[in-house]
Amino acid sequence: MSALPIHRRTLTGLAKGLKRREFSSVEVTRSYLGRIAASQPDLNAFITVTGEAALAAAAVADARLASGQAGPLTGVPLAHKDIFCTEGVLTTCGSKMLANFVSPYDATLVARLRDAGTVMLGKVNMDEFAMGSSNETSHFGPVRNPWNTAMVPGGSSGGSAAAVAARIAPAATATDTGGSIRQPAALCGVTGIKPTYGRVSRYGMIAFASSLDQGGLITLSAEDAALLLGAIAGFDPRDSTSVDTPVPDYTATLGDSLEGLRIGLVRQFFDKGLDARCEAQIRAALAVYEKLGARLVEVDCPNLPLSVPTYYVVAPAECSSNLARFDGVRFGHRCADPKNLIDLYRRSRGEGFGAEVKRRIMTGTYVLSAGYYDAYYLKAQRVRQLISRDFAQAFTQADVLVGPTSPVPAFPLGSKTADPITMYLNDIYTIGANLAGLPGMSIPCGFVEGLPVGLQIVGPHFSEARMLNAAHRYQTETDWHLQLPAAYA
């Protein structure tokens, strides 16, 4: 019997161990709860830890495991990004606005994972309302990168990525509006998957930008991601944008050959903004793919450089409307002693939202307002169409696109907070997939000065199985994904 400690195992490994009764779900859960508590002062990855409920759920799972009624995920613990509504549990979205908000219902993703028998450890930290690329906008304080606590973990799913990287949770749910799964996964050296828009229900996921938001996962491996994605993907009648397409068994095709796979290298992904040391790691990863039988083809997406400005019109526009419901009337922060209705609105919102959220609400309000709608909002939606067409064209030449996830590795806390545009440009390689609704992944592919580098894989709509296959084959050839920070070994 392997002596591998619980936290060194992947989620797949834990599931197998639970099945074989090597350890109980209660033991596993207790182990992670202990690690969470120990890490909290350094990492600040969790906003809420639901220890008692987790142990109770683990006990139930153990009973199912004992009675032979367990499913593939029964008894496996994980953490939820605090953007997902969880019934009876604080759901803050990283904001003062919702600091006391106890959701009366479960998000579809949460309910599905609960029904699959997983055990929720708690709710992980995030940028406020998922607006940020460094996890520094959270009302509950920044999350730190387990590889170097002076560095940011990326964002907005910084808590999810840091938790998985530090093995204080074997997996975490996350969301991606412009790179919020892939970029922190890259910066923390873990595996992140943003599925195709419409693949995972958005019901119960607090909206930032509805046409871009997509729920997904941060895990240790593509294999883990495949296992979990099968549980959360699928049609939801409560989400009009959810797509009614069958969910394949993503684990079944993980080992497929990559012989003849056409890997597209988007010229615009290898521009002058890419850190040369990161590029070297990416090129090395591409060599691994060639060894696995893939062919590299260069493709062109001429409109892609406009993806960041396009995103910073579309996302704030939608956010300005989505966040109008936080008005201090039915839930959320309410200012003290409002003088009148306008005062109630203005102070509740002014006090409840942080600086970046207010900036984006105002940007969105501006681009939608009379006289600017055509010049900004409509124009951006047209450019979005051009960017989508670029991708569609690229996929006539390539099966998947591979390149960097982030132009740079993790950066020091506070180093980019002064200028929002510098921060926004962190997502230059990831935003395109959101604009076009494409699935994307980030997998670890090396280190630069002790900090992880992420390799991004983007596929056509609903090509998650192929992407996971490509990621898994890379991970069978390399062990970057199994590296863990010394402090959390």
Place this chain on the structure above:
Amino acid sequence: MSLSRSDIDKIAYLARLELTEAEIPAYVDSLSRIIDFVGELESAQTAGIEPMAHPLPGLAQRLRADEVLETDRHEHYQRNAPQVEGGLYLVPKVIE
């Protein structure tokens, strides 16, 4: 293009956000820069290009059967409400 303080005041009012005196200059600056930055879009050739409101093309709205599936849970829902009385959410007097 640069936004003025009065532009920021107007936007903040429309968005029902109260900004402190200390916040305003920072927003004048950062919003001006963001608006300049997204102004890059102007250069794109978009004549005859349909705006794209949804990331997946060709999908149509699904229709729900007209069924009542809810029971009264207002007390549960109102636990998050700052001020309620007799089942009503309360706000400062609205004058029409």
Place this chain on the structure above:
Amino acid sequence: MATAIATDVEWETVIGLEIHAQLATRSKIFSSSATAYGAAPNTQANLVDLGYPGVLPVLNAEAVRMALKFGLAIGARIERRSVFARKNYFYPDLPKGYQISQYELPIVAQGSLDVVLDDGTRKRIGITRAHLEEDAGKSLHEGLPGVTGIDLNRAGTPLIEIVSEPDMRSAKEAVAYMKKVHTLVRYLEICDGNMQEGSFRCDANVSVRPRGQQKFGTRAEIKNLNSFRFVEKAINYEIERQIELIESGGQVVQETRLYDPDKGETRSMRSKEEANDYRYFPDPDLLPVVIEDALLETVRASLPELPDQKAARFASQYGLSEYDAGVLTASREMGAFYEEVVTRVGGKDAKLCANWVMGDFSALLNRDNLELALAKVDAAGLAGLITRIVDSTISGKIAKEVFEAMWDEGTSADAIIEARGLRQITDTGAIEQAIDAVMAKNPGQLADYRSGKDKLFGFFVGQVMKATGGKANPAQLNELLKKKLAG
């Protein structure tokens, strides 16, 4: 500076209506909460209606079908692809901070309705569009000092907003059009038409211009009119206000106004004035609504006979005037009631039936303020009465008395005729006897008549009727009396 304006200008009024009709679905447009009226506050508002974080809208199929019914009924163009947008503004009865409404691409475009004006002429009123949207909640002020209470039961109730062209030229025309729409939506069973409960209400856009001028004047929008009477009064007040304003050198400002029924005047709603920059954009939570042929054909097949079609059929099938046909088809229930009466009477005497339904029957309904369904005399009862007129058992005059008794006592015509002995006298001998007695009693009048005062014939008819308690058969009486008087 006031400019001198000639006060002998003849003014023309221009009116357009935006009618909001709540659709009679069971559940809300985007959620599965009930839409029933009158529930305790917030007991019919679920997470979607409350705009809770994370929830999403899913469109009610029935609301779409009802909008299509309306579109087909007004001969409109059905847009095969329509889009929901968000209209963004902050208001406590609007939980999400935006209203989901169709903006640039409505489901129904360009139709029309014909209305019959007082002078009998027909006028076609254009309908620019009809779109689906969600209703807001309600703000309550009574019994809450210093605060306003918000009830979101109504939030998310499906509405169809029917926007007319500025085709009406008087308050009366506006009311005629609104009544026509009211009739239609009830025919189609897409709206209960209950104006007191707010199921059917309108905003009126009113402007004036010198007759002959092409350009429209500046308009004011009067919000939330919920009775035909208020529509007429508010518009007339507004017309006068605008004319007086212009004639005294002022200018009409484009604004939203509220009608105060107690004072009978409109006043500016300043609270809604400021900053109405609605920042419409397509709702990313909803996809385009695509209407397939099959759905449209199913809806078309489900359409009932429409008011105008029914009126035309009544006119030709029953030989009624256009006016009578219009009155009898004003509601689906009235049309059905009339047809049942005619059928029971035997399909003949349709005009007599029409007179009874529109006359005495409607008069008592109105007097007692009753819905047709609650009338004290049903179609079978009324038909029974008319049958006794047709078969000469009673006269039309006696029938009125019988009808009132039926209404009050809830019995049949025959029972009353029997109990009160109202059967008409058709026995020639009995009538002659009565005539003889009257002639004997009035020798002077008899002499005058015989000397050429023909007008006295009426006097003798009256006297004989009086003597017979009104029961003498009028036709027989006429004939016999003529003979007898002639001597």
